[in-house]
Amino acid sequence: MSRDDPPRTRTAALVGNPNSGKSALFNTLTGARQKIANYPGVTVERKAGRLVLPDGEAVELLDLPGSYSFDAASPDEAVTRDVVKGSFEGEATPDVLVLVMDASNLEQHLVFAQEVLELGRPTVVALNMVDLAERDGLTLDPAALSEALGVPVVPTVAVRRKGLAELTAAIAEAEAHAAEDVRKNWHLSLPERRLSAKHIARAAILSTTARHTIENGVDRLLLNPWIGPVILFGLLFVIFQAVFAWATPFADALEGGVGLLSGAVTDTLPEGLVRDFLTEGVLAGVGSVVVFLPQIVILFFFILVMEASGYMARAAFLMDRLMAGVGLSGKSFIPLLSSFACAIPGIMATRSISDPKDRLTTILIAPLMTCSARLPVYAVVIAAFIPATSVGPGVGLQGLVLFALYVAGIVGAMIVALVLRGTVAKGAASGFIMELPRYQLPRLRDLAIGLWQRAWVFLRRAGTIIFAATIALWVLLSFPQAEPGESQLDASYAGTVADVLHPALEPVGFNREMSLALIPALAAREVAVSALATTYAVDAEDEDLAAQGVTDRIAGLWSLPTALAFLAWFVFAPQCLSTIAVARRETNGWKWPIFMLAYLFGLAYIFAGITYWSAVALGL
């Protein structure tokens, strides 16, 4: 007996201008269960979710990237155009298009709307954010708009779930309804389309009460040439405080949890390779990733609030001039800022940069921003070698050195950006054109969904690669097994590699133990501290004790020039492997990650050398 094939899941796609409230509508229609992936071959995010129609049928709903036109000016827009037109390989042509328009910006959004409607696909219009239009004093006539466009028009307020039942009903009927839709034989040029948009908008707007929009007033303050930057830097200061201070208890708790688990494994399993593999390999590896989660969640919370409120575009506006100095634009500012917490979310955030050369340059310099993983290394070495003296009221020498290390990273990044823009990422000086969206109160639900998605992406991408790398390193460090009386590290493959590395690193003042510590630091930089602890046979229960032990030991064993060289090395530090993995994913190949690895190793080596020999020459 043969069975009928189950009917194919129908698909619907949300299309519309950026800032049409499309993503909020998508979140409200599909809920938190969304699938995020990349479109094949491009680094454009594909967001899909499940929409249940009134008759119980589930359709796949796509949230296509916001577009101004089918005449694509960015990779995002090209994806939208190709998917909507059915020419994107591996992506089914959506059965129904849901055209999302900002009710208070009809004149602009109708331009792209006409392009979409010209395709003649079954289409439903969501006249979104009608509440904001009312706030601005606009009264609209959806029926007149429907008449003019020839397709159903449903007024919606995504954030208040208004009009959603009507919209899903219209989506369900769109294909059957399509025959009745009056298709205008448009095919106009852009100026004609703009003119016709003006006419359609005028016919659909019943009345306008001139009302002062809040934007101009707020912008007068936030974009003020003097006050604006002060507010921005105040906000950045709060974010930094939050990322580094608020995250600590959570990070400690996570670390403690992993520690407990590790202890439980140690207690239950007999001593041996399996136990070591689980505790030193698996749990240590997972722990080293998870510990960054609180910081990343807090950082993304602020980024999402800035994005959703409309402030992000203002921050880019304020920083554009500064970034233009090194051939970048204001859009690079936020990714670089995120990189101070971790380069991974920073590199992921470069997707908002439309210019490919700008984006590449930003990805390549992101690792030069001092990420939080470098702090433990800095802290240990500074504590050991820099006296805790005061150089001025409230300014300690140790803090000053830490600050200098951050500045060194930033200055290095700016110089590298300049060089890259003149060489490998050569191109016309990048421009900066962006819409400054209206201010909006971020909605908790959208923030929660966004946070959940980014945390998950981070754990998945970074987790898998760090996990694999840690296990590989564990193997390198654990085999071959040492004879009794011999040090495991000396006997291991890692020890052998360190023996090979050491002659190359000796000229920049590194001793063998440091060379060895650099190997596990590839997995995650802060592991360098625990590696030094192991190397110096410091017997310590947890990381803090280990750090204390290492501080005491290296203070006696390293010369000051050696210590400074080690710090300089970590300013430009060779990437942790997860950053490389993310860079590969975001640049679609190995070419740029390898370039990144090479130039960072080169810089680290050169600057460690310069630091070492300068310090020696100065007789430090």
Next chain:
Amino acid sequence: MTLDGLEHATQARIVAVDWPALAGDEAKRLRALGVDEGAEIKVLHRGVFGTRDPLAIRIGRMTIALRRAHAAAIEVEPA
């Protein structure tokens, strides 16, 4: 007069745009945002530091940011 020289908050109309002077994608983006002959335009804000770059302009019901280099390619007359 070009847009970069336009007095703050003065309503103006675009007379001509020197499209070839703009990079291809930037010309597309500006056009998509409504920058074209006949459009009503007004400078709302200017950026920080000595160069007063970039500019925030009002066009239609939107505020958009662009650089002075773009503004220099946009010919305007007071409306």
